[in-house]
Amino acid sequence: MSLLVEVFVREPDGGIRILDVPDDVYRSGGFESWRTTVWGSAFVRSLGARFLPVPADDDLYVEAEEVPQFRREVALLRSRLDELARGTERPRTVEEHRHQIETRLRIVEESIRKALEIGGGVLIW
Secondary structure (H helix, E strand, O other): OOOEEEEEEOOOOOOEEEEEOOOHHHOOOEEEHHHOOOOOOHHHHHOOOOOOOOHHHHOOEOOOHHHHHHHHHHHHHHHHHHHHHHHHOOOOOHHHHHHHHHHHHHHHHHHHHHHHHHHOOEEEO
């Protein structure tokens, strides 16, 4: 099983509506184990990340007003991608792990862009 990255909007009653995406759009935020081994890792926490470690304990709901801060956090991780790949548990080589992380960061970044366009939030669950 893998983490999913979704874009949502808040309904007037406070509920959420997850936006539909085409079936061929890859939305994986990583393997389920990445909740703790990558996003919730000591390395990510040491960078001061406050959003991405949340899935270690719960689903992550980044509300619309928090999306710009989330974008900065993701940009920070991207700027430290090599260190992130070396500093987190991996079942592959560092190069393969780096590629996997980079792919997942791109998916998150695409969701952030969409959320900013529509005034929505990002859900990783």
